[in-house]
Amino acid sequence: MTSPHAPVLLDEVIEALDPKPGDVMIDATFGAGGYTRAILARGAAVVGLDRDPTVRAHADKVAADFPGRFELKQTPFSGLSAAFAETGHDRLDGAVFDIGVSSMQLDQAERGFSFMRDGPLDMRMSSEGESAADIVNSWDHGPLAHILKLYGEERQSGRVATAILRRRVERPFTRTLDLAEVVEKALGGRRGAPIHPATRTFQALRIAVNDELGELTAGLEAAEATLAPGGRLAVVTFHSLEDRIVKAFLTERTGNTPGGSRHAPLQIExxxxxxxxxxxxxxxxxxxxxxxxxxxxxxxxxxAVRTEAPAWGRMAA
Structure with missing residues (x-):
């Protein structure tokens, strides 16, 4: 089976994880199994995590190719510790996270992730919870504009939210291209813009629908709690919002959090x-x-590499 999703920075991730026979590692974003196959090829066992039920066919193929060394758990990042406990393994030697939407999810029009293909306005990585259509058809102006600005970094979030609310009075949004067209008109068309005007809106909705940033934080905390001393953590991000969370987590957990000034030093435990x-x-x-x-x-x-120190738990606000 040819993988529809090429794992990014594969060589660098495998170098960081350094999987060996006898190791047990988690691929927290199994997807099409790119990282998993590379880890298995080095002799380690892998527990794959993914909340997307459509990855099962890829997981079955991997399990057949590497009998006894792979299993898939359908769970988001926040379920990492519980999922690993269910496997019966007593030591976790590594974990890799590949954050964000996968190319195969974007390519499936019926999933509603892309404004380049017409499909249902869904965007759920799992089959549960509130969809993108639910958000644009029911949220008030303030909360909608807030997530467009916070998660999409859309500078004209208020204008986009206003356009969405005005149009939904006529008829509800159900299709991706319909929403993309409304956003494009609200922002005055493309006018030579390097990216489609709806890019930021679709990103914001996807992050909100799947609580991606909250799940990333929970996943990092779960990995910290579950990795054995000497266990390795590798995280690949594709957007500044995600990277800032990972950087802040590792900065704090490695003891490199900057202190206060000499005039008003911070009292940090x-x-x-x-x-x-x-x-x-x-x-x-x-x-x-x-x-x-x-x-x-x-x-x-x-x-980063896990030390023998106790896990810190929840990230500082």
Whole structure:
């Protein structure tokens, strides 16, 4: 089976995880199994996580190709610890997260993720909960404008929200291209813009529908609580909103949180670092990968190793 989704920064992720025979690792975004197959090829066992029920066919193929060393758990990031406990493994040696929507989800018009293909306005990575259509057809102006600005970084969020509310009085939104057209008109058309005017709105709705940022935070905390000492964490992000969360988490957990000024020093409780950075900053894809895979152009990898210190728990607000 040819994978419909090329894993980004694959070589760098495998180098960071360094899987070996006898290791047990979690691929927290199984998808089409790209990272999983590479880890399994190195002799380790993998527990795949994914809340998208459509990945089952890929999981079955991986399980058949690597009997006894792979299993899939249908759960979001926040269920990582519980899912791993169910497997019976007593040690987690590594975890990889690939954040955001996958190319195969974008390619499936019936999922409603893309404004480039007409489909139901859904955007749910699982089959449960509030859809994008539910949000645009029922939310008040203030909350709708807020998520467009916060999650989509849409500077004209109020204008877009106003246009959506005005149009839904006539008839509710049900299709992706219908919403994209309304947003495009609200923003005055493309006028040579490098990205489609609806890009930020669709991103904001997708993040809100799936609570992506909340799940990312919960997943990082779950990985911290579950990884064994010496276990490795690798996180690939594609957007500044996601990367900021990962950077803040690792900055805090490695004990590198900046203190106050000499005039008003912050009183911060000293805690033993639960991670050590594997390398400073973030790694990006090389020119060849960026040229061959558009998703790689914005990808950033951060990685760290779990220490023996207790987990810190919830991130600081």
């Amino acid at each position: 000293t805690r033993a670092p639960s991670f050590t950075l594997m390398f400073k900053g973030a790694r990006e894809a090389g020119e060849a990968e960026r040229a061959g895979n558009p998703r790689a152009r914005s990808a950033r990898l951060r990685a």
